[in-house]
Structures are given as structure tokens and as C-alpha cells.
Amino acid sequence: MSGTSKKEKEIELLHTILQHCDGSIFVTDGEGRIIFSNDESSQALGLATEDLLHMTIYDLVDAGITKGAVSVKVIERRCPVTDRVYYPGHRENIVTGTPVFDDSGNLIMVVVYGQGKKSISERIKFLEERDNAFSQAVDKLLDFQSESHIVAESPTIQTCFSMAKNAAHRDSSVMLYGESGSGKEIMARFIYNNSYRAQRLFLPVNCAAIPLELMESEFFGYERGAFTGANHEGKRGLFELADGGTLFLDEIGELNLPMQAKLLRVLATGEVQRVGGSKPKKVDVRIIAATNRDLRLMMEDGTFREDLYYRLNVIPITIPPLRKRHEDITVLATQFLCQLNKKYSTHKLFSGPALAALQNYDWPGNIRELRNVVERVFVIIPEDMITEQHIRDILGVSHTVAASAGEEMALSEDFWESSLQTATERFQRAYLTRVLRSCGGNIRAAARYAGIGRSGLYKKLDRMGMMEKSHWIDPDKSS
Structure with a gap:
């Protein structure tokens, strides 16, 4: 009695499992008699399961209920078959029929399993989204590896990378x-590459490039029919795509206050909720943010949330501008x-004076x-040889201005330790150097900018021994 009860329970359990499988399951014996059909398969055929169990697969074919029955092909060929089948209402499905043999090699059963077109398309879309995200990340990573190697000769940037490695x-x-163009994404990738998440996705996002009206749906995704024009299948957001990996939020200061509030909630709860959705989803994402703005001033102005600032600012790293990393300029230029x-199979070189000209420029970009x-x-x-003159022509600066730039940038090092007279002279020298460079060496424009006469500017330049007059452009004299 107990054996029969156990057998019945096993059959009931198997029946429950088959009914809850994601797909249609249809079974015939070796003669084509239908011995099982789960609810999804019965619904596709448009018949009650009780009726199907009194029929054969040939009955369904003869009645035109199904076309291209895989079970028939498996019985005839005695091997697995995958093919399309067509149901009433011109619906189709891709199914696989598998033969089952006894120990003597007799065909005793054919098991047919299939997934609906809708289910398949949903999975294809999921895989395409995931693959697109990975493809974009891999492309950017390959570009990064082939074009940008870490350059850290200066002590200031070495300190930054040391902090970044600890944070990783x-x-x-x-x-x-850091200022725009100072290498914040390179630093973010360095942190990612040295973290345990390095085998997962690194997804860089420029917050300033996403239209305000699309921010929420881009970050958190949306359900089907969430809004007019939405993809009818819905869409996964950036947080879902980066699940398990690293999300790099560049220009974080460009997020508006409502979006900041939503981002704060994700950081606090580790959950995202799609637009139009009702159920939150857990995500595991490491956040690296970047900005060229002063977030403290933005907090004072009420344009950046204080609570979000403290959530993001756990490990702050300030990347110095290139003008404060002089040791790196020639290394980077040579690397580029x-x-x-390598790309164009050429053999061009910088001359020593050309590298010096590059190093003496202050690189605002x-x-x-x-x-x-x-x-x-x-x-x-x-x-093949790139000279100092080539560099000066490209930069649009004179020889004297380029040579004096280093002195201007050294102003802050010991400026406050000098006497008032020396400090005043050094300040004037640095100020006039910057003004003349910004005016392209034009004496008249520089004098106007500085608020002094042309002759007065000449007298100051002569008194300071900064340069020969012939190095400057004077439209009044040339005319």
C-alpha cells in the first residue's frame, strides 16, 4: 500500500513539474498515441487535455489541427528532430522532438518540447541587450588598452593612482x-581593472549626454507600455545592465534634483524599479562618479543634494590638471x-626642443x-622630424611665450616666501606672460587687455628683461 502511495506521489509531483515548465510539453508513445500534454501545449492546439489523451498525433494532422508534426518525423526517423509546427490561427512554434528507447532498442516514447514565439523573442531581446552592452564595453576597453596606457611620472598623479589602487x-x-580632459575615465578604468569586478561589465555613462526627459528610463528601464513610444517589449536600464559590474557616472553634477533623489534611493536600497513597474529589483553595482564641477558650491546653491554627495564622496580623488604634471607631458606626447x-606605419619623431615646447605649454584642455x-x-x-617651430605654429605661440610659460606656472611654489618687491615683480612677469600668450603675442591687444598703454607695456617688458621686442607682433609698427 505504501509503495502504491509513493508511486502516486511521484507521478503527481512529475505532473506538477511538467505543468509549470516554461514551454509546451507533448508526449506520445512509440505508435503516436498521445499520453501527455501540459496546459500550454493543449492551449496551443486548442483542445482540452482530456480530449487529446483519446487521440493520436495522426488524428491531429488529419484534422488539420497541426501542420508539420515533429512527433511523426521522430517516429519515422528514430532520431531527434527540431522544426517549426503550425497551430490553429496561423500561430507557429519551434519545437524539438526526442525519441526514448527501451533496453532492446524499441521506440517507446516521443517527447516534444517547444517555446512560444513570444517567449523566444523575449529571450532574444534580452540576449541582444546584454550582448550590446558587453560589446560596447569591450570595444571601449580595447580602445583604452590599445590607445591609453597609464602614464604616472609626476608625484601628484602617482599619489592619485596609489589611492585608486587601494580603493579598487x-x-x-x-x-x-578633475578638469575636463584630465583623465577621469582612465582613472575609473584603472580602479575597475584592479577590482574583483574586473571580469564583469564596466559601463561608462555621460550624464550630460542623456536628455532630461529620458534619464529615468535610461537609468532604470521601463516596462512594456510604460509610455507612448516605448518599446512594446520593455527595456532594461543601465543599472540592470551593469548588475554585478561597475557603473561609471561621468559628469554627475549634470543630474537634475529629481534624478538625484532617485539615484540616492538606489544607492541606499540596492534596488531599482522600472518606469511603469510595480516590483523593485535588487542590483549589485559598484559606483564610480566623476565631475569637473565643485559639488560643495552646488550644495550651497541647492543644485546638488547633500545626502547624495556624502553617498558618492566616500573616497574622493582629485586628478591634477596636465599643467601640474609636467613630467608626464613629454611621455604622453611620445606615447600618442x-x-x-603604429597605426599608419610611419616613423615620425619629436625633436628635443619640440618636446620642450610641448612641456612649457600650460594645456588648458x-x-x-x-x-x-x-x-x-x-x-x-x-x-619625419617634428621640430619646435612646428609645435609653436600649431599652438599659435611665440618662442618667448612658450619659454616663459614654465616660469608662470612655478609662481605658486615659493611665491609666498619671497619679499614684497620680488613677489610683485614675479606676479607682473607671470601676469604679462599669460596676457601676451592669450593675445597671440599682439602687443596692442595685450596692452588694451592689461589696461596700460602700448609704450608702457614695452617699458615693463624691457625692465623685466623678459624678451626681445622683435619676438612680439606690433600692428602699429608694422603699418
Whole structure:
């Protein structure tokens, strides 16, 4: 009695499992008699399960209920078959029939399993979204590896990378500060590459590039029919795509206050909720944020949430501008030139004075501007040797201005330790150097900018021994 009870329970359990499988399951014996059909399969055929169990697969074919019955092909071929089948209402499904043999090699059963077209399309869409995200991340990572190697010759940037390496081993949020083009994404990738999440996705997002009206749906995704024009299948957001990996939020200061509040909730709860959805979903994402703005001033102005600031600013790292990393300028320039040589099979070189001219420039556009200038001089100059004159022509500065730039940038090092007279002279020298460089060496424009007469400017330049007059452009004299 107990054996029969156990058998019945096993059969009931198996029946429950088959009914709750995601797909249609249809079974015949070796003669084609139908011995099982789960609810999804019965619904597709448009018949009650009780009726199907009194029929054969041939009855269904003869009645036109199904076309292209896989069970028939399996019985005939005695091997697995995958094919399309068609149901009433011109619906189709892709199914696989598998033969089951006894120990003597007799066909005793054919098990047919299939997934509906809708279910398949949903899975395809899921895989495409995931693969697209991975593909974009891999492409950016390959570009990063082939074009940008870490350059850290200066002590200031070495300190930054040391802090970043320590931060990489934790999951704490990191906030990167720095001017535009100073290398914040390179630092973010360095942290990612040295973290235990390095085998998962790194997803960089420029917050300033996402339209305000699309921010919520881009970050958190949306359910089908959430709004007019939405994809009818719905869409996964950036947090879901980056689940298990790292999300790099560049230009975080560009988020509006409502979006900041939603981001704060995700950081606090570890959950996201799609637009139009009702159930939150857990996500495991490491956040690295970056900005070129002063978030403290934004907090005072009420344009950046204080609570979000403290959530993100757990490990702050300030990346110095290129003008404060003089040791790195020539290394970076040479690296960029080598990459271009490799790409175009050329053999161009910088002369020593050309590298000095690059090093003496203050690079307001930072590494991005340096890369741009190197590529520009590479394209424009036909000679293999890139000279100082080539660099000065590209930068649009005179020899004297370029040579004096280093002195201007050294102003802050011991300025406050000098006497008033020395400090005043040094300040004037640095000020006039900057003004003349910004005016392209034009004496008249520089004098107007400084609020002094042209002759007065000449007298100051002569008294300070900064340069020869012939190095400057004077439209009044040339005329």
C-alpha cells in the first residue's frame, strides 16, 4: 500500500513539474498515441487535455489541427528532430522532438518540447541587450588598452593612482574630481581593472549626454507600455545592465534634483524599479562618479543634494590638471605619436626642443588637448622630424611665450616666501606672460587687455628683461 502511495506521489509531483515548465510539453508513445500534454501545449492546439489523451498525433494532422508534426518525423526517423509546427490561427512554434528507447532498442516514447514565439523573442531581446552592452564595453576597453596606457611620472598623479589602487579593493563609492580632459575615465578604468569586478561589465555613462526627459528610463528601464513610444517589449536600464559590474557616472553634477533623489534611493536600497513597474529589483553595482564641477558650491546653491554627495564622496580623488604634471607631458606626447606611427606605419619623431615646447605649454584642455595637438601635427607636418617651430605654429605661440610659460606656472611654489618687491615683480612677469600668450603675442591687444598703454607695456617688458621686442607682433609698427 505504501509503495502504491509513493508511486502516486511521484507521478503527481512529475505532473506538477511538467505543468509549470516554461514551454509546451507533448508526449506520445512509440505508435503516436498521445499520453501527455501540459496546459500550454493543449492551449496551443486548442483542445482540452482530456480530449487529446483519446487521440493520436495522426488524428491531429488529419484534422488539420497541426501542420508539420515533429512527433511523426521522430517516429519515422528514430532520431531527434527540431522544426517549426503550425497551430490553429496561423500561430507557429519551434519545437524539438526526442525519441526514448527501451533496453532492446524499441521506440517507446516521443517527447516534444517547444517555446512560444513570444517567449523566444523575449529571450532574444534580452540576449541582444546584454550582448550590446558587453560589446560596447569591450570595444571601449580595447580602445583604452590599445590607445591609453597609464602614464604616472609626476608625484601628484602617482599619489592619485596609489589611492585608486587601494580603493579598487573595496566596493565603496569613488568620486573623481578633475578638469575636463584630465583623465577621469582612465582613472575609473584603472580602479575597475584592479577590482574583483574586473571580469564583469564596466559601463561608462555621460550624464550630460542623456536628455532630461529620458534619464529615468535610461537609468532604470521601463516596462512594456510604460509610455507612448516605448518599446512594446520593455527595456532594461543601465543599472540592470551593469548588475554585478561597475557603473561609471561621468559628469554627475549634470543630474537634475529629481534624478538625484532617485539615484540616492538606489544607492541606499540596492534596488531599482522600472518606469511603469510595480516590483523593485535588487542590483549589485559598484559606483564610480566623476565631475569637473565643485559639488560643495552646488550644495550651497541647492543644485546638488547633500545626502547624495556624502553617498558618492566616500573616497574622493582629485586628478591634477596636465599643467601640474609636467613630467608626464613629454611621455604622453611620445606615447600618442608612437600609437599614430603604429597605426599608419610611419616613423615620425619629436625633436628635443619640440618636446620642450610641448612641456612649457600650460594645456588648458589637458590630456585631451595634448592628444589633439599631437594628432594635428602628425597629419599636417609631412617631415619625419617634428621640430619646435612646428609645435609653436600649431599652438599659435611665440618662442618667448612658450619659454616663459614654465616660469608662470612655478609662481605658486615659493611665491609666498619671497619679499614684497620680488613677489610683485614675479606676479607682473607671470601676469604679462599669460596676457601676451592669450593675445597671440599682439602687443596692442595685450596692452588694451592689461589696461596700460602700448609704450608702457614695452617699458615693463624691457625692465623685466623678459624678451626681445622683435619676438612680439606690433600692428602699429608694422603699418
